[in-house]
Amino acid sequence: MTATRKKNPGGRGRGVGRPRAGKANVREGLIDAAIAEFIRTGIRATSLRVVAEAAGVTPAMLHYYFGDKRQLILAVVEERLLPALAPMRAGIEAGGSNPVELANLFVNGVGGMVAAHPWLPPLWIREVLCEGGALREHMFKRAIPQLPQLLAQRFAAAQAQGRLAPDLDPRLMVVSLVGLTLFPAAGAPIWRQMFDAGDLDDDALRRHTLALLGHGMGARWPGRSKARRKPE
Amino acid sequence: MTATRKKNPGGRGRGVGRPRAGKANVREGLIDAAIAEFIRTGIRATSLRVVAEAAGVTPAMLHYYFGDKRQLILAVVEERLLPALAPMRAGIEAGGSNPVELANLFVNGVGGMVAAHPWLPPLWIREVLCEGGALREHMFKRAIPQLPQLLAQRFAAAQAQGRLAPDLDPRLMVVSLVGLTLFPAAGAPIWRQMFDAGDLDDDALRRHTLALLGHGMGARWPGRSKARRKPE
DSSP states (O other): OGGGTOSOOTTTTSOSSOOOOSGGGHHHHHHHHHHHHHHHHOTTTOOHHHHHHHHTSOHHHHHHHHSSHHHHHHHHIIIIIHHHHHHHHHHHHHOOSOHHHHHHHHHHHHHHHHHHOTTHHHHHIIIIISTTOTTHHIIIIIISTTHHHHHHHHHHHHHHTTOSOTTSOHHHHHHHHHHTTHHHHHHHHHHHHHTTOTTOOHHHHHHHHHHHHHHOSSSOOOOHHHHTSOOO | OGGGTOSOOTTTTSOSSOOOOSGGGHHHHHHHHHHHHHHHHOTTTOOHHHHHHHHTSOHHHHHHHHSSHHHHHHHHIIIIIHHHHHHHHHHHHHOOSOHHHHHHHHHHHHHHHHHHOTTHHHHHIIIIISTTOTTHHIIIIIISTTHHHHHHHHHHHHHHTTOSOTTSOHHHHHHHHHHTTHHHHHHHHHHHHHTTOTTOOHHHHHHHHHHHHHHOSSSOOOOHHHHTSOOO
């Protein structure tokens, strides 16, 4: 695993599959190409030959850098997935017990993560959420170990103190937060086209989500002054 | 396409992959096996040979019933996907313009659909939500044509009448509803294990979701009497 760690892990945040010049970038380019193929057809169906071709190198070159597919997957996990999730994880771990603050940290954390790493939601859908997803264990054991449980515990503590509505389930709050953030990010290509919603950017999505979490949709909502507060 | 319609489409609601006795059920058993394989490895990776094997028949028998893979996919769409989604679609189309009522129809509609057709959420994740999903077009052009747009229009009309919080986006309300219903259903195997949440059944999920949609999580929520109202 250490073999996959050498060199600058700063490829995070870059677009996927962008062509690169120069030998120093070959390795990063191969990881980019791997992620793009993993998203397009899934890890199981991705051949090393296709990844090499997409990166514009020979299969032998890919073999030189990564050895086998398992090592390539580990490089994606170590050098992209973990660094992409680290800021959100740190923010939530450092956050307090106020449920509204926790929801803000989560919504803004996912929003920032998705903006910086647009490959993450579709990869998460296919390789974590789908049955047999190859990254599921990496996600929950390496990238965000115990983070869902920590969040649920904080929501439960807040509920015990009367700071979270009593008819919400603290564990399902975590599920709801993911469903209101990562899922809309992954489905954005669908709903943006469906609703002709080019006007709805990431900030509009965050504002909507924080409003829904804050006061729900029902007949009673805070006055416009509160409704218009900036989510950050 | 009509060739895929003969015989009883009543296979809807049955479990996937259950072995069947008797020739009359061979066709239904093949569709069950196809859905199970589509969920497990995706439509693109599924071979007719594997489906036939899983159903306990010869590839020639599968060929006799469906001809080719395209016909098998169309049978899944016509005889399972469309009938599974029809009741929810009809309920929403017949529903009124009250946003809370619309949310109730949606949440309860998806809940009932998932309970009757547990194969639907994982199939939706892999073949509608995933990039290149083979059922995406079938879903939006055949199964629920214009339903998301209809919902968004009703939310927009309700908002114009002051019956939906002004800081919510009517189109994103539809995205939020899907993220709070189909996504948790698809992710249930993950979060049930993660939170050791065998105690949280489908009704608990519905109650939580309707509470969150109704009043949000924030510091102000209705008193216990309202909070405890039955969602149905």
